Amino acid sequence: MEPILSVQNLNKYYGDQVGCKNMNMTLYPGEVVGVVGESGSGKTTFINSISGNLIPDSGKILINTNNEIINFLEISESLKRLLIRTELAFVHQNPRDGLRLDVSAGGNISERLMSIGQRNYGNIRQTIFKWLDKVEIDKSRVDDFPRTFSGGMLQRLQIAKNLVTSPKIIFMDEPTGGLDVSVQAKILDLLRKLVRELNLSVVIVSHDLAVIRLLADKIIVMKNGEAVESGLCDQVLDDPQHSYTQLLVSSVLQV
Amino acid sequence: MIELNKITKKFTLHNQGKTKISVFKNLNLKINPGEIVALTGPSGVGKSSILKMIYGNYVFQSGEIKINNHNIDHKYPRNIIELRKNTIGYVSQFLRVIPRVPTIEIVMEPLLEINSDQDEVREKAEKTLIKLNIDKNLWNLSPLTFSGGEQQRVNVARGLIRNYPCLLLDEPTASLDSVNKDIVLNLINEKKDKGSSIIGIFHDKYSRKYLNAREIDITKISNAK
Numbered sequence: 001m002e003p004i005l006s007v008q009n010l011n012k013y014y015g016d017q018v019g020c021k022n023m024n025m026t027l028y029p030g031e032v033v034g035v036v037g038e039s040g041s042g043k044t045t046f047i048n049s050i051s052g053n054l055i056p057d058s059g060k061i062l063i064n065t066n067n068e069i070i071n072f073l074e075i076s077e078s079l080k081r082l083l084i085r086t087e088l089a090f091v092h093q094n095p096r097d098g099l100r101l102d103v104s105a106g107g108n109i110s111e112r113l114m115s116i117g118q119r120n121y122g123n124i125r126q127t128i129f130k131w132l133d134k135v136e137i138d139k140s141r142v143d144d145f146p147r148t149f150s151g152g153m154l155q156r157l158q159i160a161k162n163l164v165t166s167p168k169i170i171f172m173d174e175p176t177g178g179l180d181v182s183v184q185a186k187i188l189d190l191l192r193k194l195v196r197e198l199n200l201s202v203v204i205v206s207h208d209l210a211v212i213r214l215l216a217d218k219i220i221v222m223k224n225g226e227a228v229e230s231g232l233c234d235q236v237l238d239d240p241q242h243s244y245t246q247l248l249v250s251s252v253l254q255v
Numbered sequence: 256m257i258e259l260n261k262i263t264k265k266f267t268l269h270n271q272g273k274t275k276i277s278v279f280k281n282l283n284l285k286i287n288p289g290e291i292v293a294l295t296g297p298s299g300v301g302k303s304s305i306l307k308m309i310y311g312n313y314v315f316q317s318g319e320i321k322i323n324n325h326n327i328d329h330k331y332p333r334n335i336i337e338l339r340k341n342t343i344g345y346v347s348q349f350l351r352v353i354p355r356v357p358t359i360e361i362v363m364e365p366l367l368e369i370n371s372d373q374d375e376v377r378e379k380a381e382k383t384l385i386k387l388n389i390d391k392n393l394w395n396l397s398p399l400t401f402s403g404g405e406q407q408r409v410n411v412a413r414g415l416i417r418n419y420p421c422l423l424l425d426e427p428t429a430s431l432d433s434v435n436k437d438i439v440l441n442l443i444n445e446k447k448d449k450g451s452s453i454i455g456i457f458h459d460k461y462s463r464k465y466l467n468a469r470e471i472d473i474t475k476i477s478n479a480k
Contacts, residue, residue, distance in 0.1 A: 001333075026333075028333055031333075031336070181354075182354075182355070185353055185354040185355045185356075186355065188353045189353050189355065189356050192353065196364075196367060196368070197371075213351070214351075214352075214353055217332070217336050218332050218336075231329055231332050232311055232312075232329065232332040232335050232336070234310075234311065234312045235311055235312055235313065235314060235329060235332075238307065238312040238313060239266075239307070239312060239313040239314055241267075241314065242269075243269030243270055246268065246269050246270055247269075247270050250270070
């Protein structure tokens with residue numbers, strides 16, 4: 001099996017400041033990679049740099065699309081936009097950043113479909129209902145504006161909006177941050193099911209080790225813009241080798 | 256088949272004065288198909304560490320671990336993920352699940368990795384839960400609110416619903432009453448008869464005798480005191 005995404009020696013600086021440096025990652029189909037570290041460690045810079053939200057200074061981002069490997073940083077703007085609308089998806093921490101609040105829930109879900117050329121209203125409407133059902137939002141809310149939704153519903157709507165075009169790679173920046181724990185559990189369950197059913201490949205950023213433990217197969221631990229340790233998620237969390245990872249793991253409160 | 260050859264394992268606690276704890280030097284172990292090995296010895300001697308090294312949770316400093324001739328090599332996490340999907344089953348001491356997910360779905364999960372027929376998998380999960388004496392009323396509830404013994408049986412159900420060639424069992428009968436203990440032990444024996452290589456920790460003599468397990472006293476081969 002070939003990796004679907006491979007990041008090699010990626011660097012991103014803000015002037016003299018390191019955003020992230022010398023980052024490497026391989027992601028296989030159906031795999032979930034967690035990126036952890038304290039605030040300011042470069043997690044968000046990293047995920048933004050590999051998903052098209054930021055332009056890195058150097059490195060390679062190789063994406064396997066239709067059995068062809070392309071360097072995301074060397075393709076034309078139009079192809080990049082097409083990939084971002086079809087093969088890639090980005091779920092923001094704050095769903096308000098990823099949704100249009102003055103467009104109905106159904107309108108939000110249909111946006112990506114229409115951007116790739118679907119015009120048949122009946123088909124689109126059917127796909128919308130299918131996805132509302134998948135993310136457990138009542139069909140009757142299809143024409144309501146997202147601003148009337150709760151935080152947990154907004155996050156589920158954002159997930160539906162992103163997954164409707166069956167993207168292969170999903171980037172998520174703290175998808176359960178800011179949600180209360182009961183809603184968090186529901187989103188985690190949804191994400192795990194979707195990963196299995198659709199064989200999604202996911203890069204997920206979180207500072208919550210428990211969330212990463214439940215979702216991720218592999219993990220990257222970041223500090224000051226660099227990866228200090230990476231590998232199998234269970235191993236890095238159960239038998240951390242780097243002093244910073246040991247500190248991080250031993251700092252988690254037990255309930 | 257599970258093979259451990261010349262394993263060295265130590266822990267280095269960087270934030271506690273770089274304390275080094277040596278657990279194993281030159282550990283050798285082999286579990287054949289259709290065999291049950293029981294690790295014995297007091298707590299802290301390294302019994303769980305052996306299971307965790309085989310499952311890939313713990314790294315080792317030198318030597319090799321082979322599962323059906325595949326190496327456990329932390330440089331290639333993808334290989335370990337594949338082995339876990341197809342070859343090694345692990346029943347841990349504690350249940351780690353997403354809150355609010357129903358018991359039946361937790362038991363179905365390992366089987367859904369290889370079979371996408373929801374109805375077929377559900378039926379098999381139901382059979383396993385019935386075998387393990389989990390009341391039908393509980394199937395649609397999260398196991399996090401269950402008693403210790405019930406949680407453990409859900410964990411066993413999840414670990415034994417498939418026929419893994421290699422099985423790691425970390426005290427699968429510890430908090431069970433005698434009736435349920437026999438049920439779990441019989442299930443483990445079934446797996447043995449199907450040819451699994453099984454290694455486990457069973458802290459009571461009764462279970463070890465019942466399983467006719469080859470006992471290995473870790474105190475003799477461990478460096479940890």
